[in-house]
Amino acid sequence: MTLRTKFVLALAATLVLAALPWFAPPTLVQFGIATLLLATLAQGWNIIGGFTGYASFGNSVFFGLGSYGTAIAMVQWQLPFGVGLAFGVLLSVLFALVMGIPVLRLRGHYFAIATLALSQVMTAIVSNLEIAGRNIGLVLPLLNGDALFYELSLAVLVLATLTIFWISRSRFGFGLIAIRENEDAAASMGIDTTRYKVLAFALAGIFSALAGGIHAYWITFIDPVSAFDLSLNVKMIIMTVFGGPGSVLGPVIGAFVLSAISETLSTEVSSVASLFFGMVIVAAVIFMPRGLADLIRRFRKTGWRYFSENVRSHRL
């Protein structure tokens, strides 16, 4: 497929998605909002985890800061939603810059472990802040308009995806990929690794915070535990890795496919559902560790050998 056909297909898919609220039942629109926000979060993770190779567990903090920034601005200061969203993004970017510089010095597992603690620390901090409603949380003004939330979520996802498209063919993105592939070599070839990593972290922060802010206004209620929920970060990783980390559309497809599977299964029998879901993920990691995007690209050439080769080359 040429880039042009891909672009036309993506545009057509976007238009169909944009038209969905006009013909779909309300429950599907609600499912759509949740999925589009998850896809945006997956794209955020894709920048720092997929392109730069830093497996972040701190992205749920970005989401939480986006939620709280929006909620505090709207509830405590009576500011409009747009301003609240911008405030949430600002908090998230500040956090990325302040925390990114120390934690992004750590490599591999150490980075993952350091970021693992961040969301719990944030839960504890926010639970003690008067302005954030302490451990009770905040109730946002009600806005009835799922179609609006849906279109807004779609717009943010499109923005995130276009940004990643730019990254994938820019000097900046090449620098990020070089850092992922070999950070020492990247530095010795003239890449300002610290600056690039912090910028990638901040970019991830922007999109995650946007998703957080929209989500908060949509569900109209936030509390410290659910805003900084680590399992949301795990979802971002699973969706990105399933779809194809470091690809432009993989995480979006991963989020759509896995959300659809999980939604279908949970309406049937929920305990069997989560078991099956877990097995799908284990199988995906073993048989297609580079995600759907790589599978689609290479399957035509290699055929079923694709799976056996992956098992062989990635065994521990």
Add this chain to the structure above:
Amino acid sequence: MKTTPILEIRGLSKRFGGLVAVSDVNFSIAPGETLGLIGPNGAGKTTLVSLISGSITPTTGDILFEGASIRHLPAFQRARAGIGRTFQIMKPFPGLSVLDNIAVGALFGTSTTAKALQTAREEAREWLELMELQHHADQRADELGGPDRKRLELAKAMAMKPKLLLLDEVMAGLNHAEIDDVIEAIKKVRRTGISVLVIEHVIKVIQRLSDRLLVLHHGQQIIEGKPEEVLEDPRVIEAYLGRRRA
């Protein structure tokens, strides 16, 4: 008239715990000159290259590049200033294509203008051909065989267009014909006027390339001078050649 050396090393030492890997080393490299660095395994050659490229920081001493101290500069700024290196334990970007591995060098390195990816790939293609890797352009770097990996390592460093190239055993593991090819390639880039610090075990190779030789032994420089003089020095024969023969 005395020109400013491209590189000047002053009293440089590096200690790893109780081990002094590089001990009070002093030398300089003139613009356009090729200095050969030899010494037995564990002599501190790779450590010296890492000190110059900025991968590690010295315990004491100073490093001057074009007359200015670079001791406190991080590795990426030294690369931008014009120091390119290869790694003895090769560090390719495994998941990138061979072409894109080299393109990273053209895209960053000493290049100050933000050039398009397209331009960088075109530049990379020239180095690819010089290193006779053109048939592997679209292959992933981790699919390359040993000798081709060595060539890639060299092409990546050269694509940075450095003023000083640090080559850490790029020819180890190559056969005679391959070594001849790589020597020709190095001579070709040298004609552009760059300086080279070359580490190699094969004496014939080092003789063919070097204007001057420096011998390290247990981290200390034991002699420095014209290749033919150095290679006949009894201390060198004992420390280096003697051990290799044994």
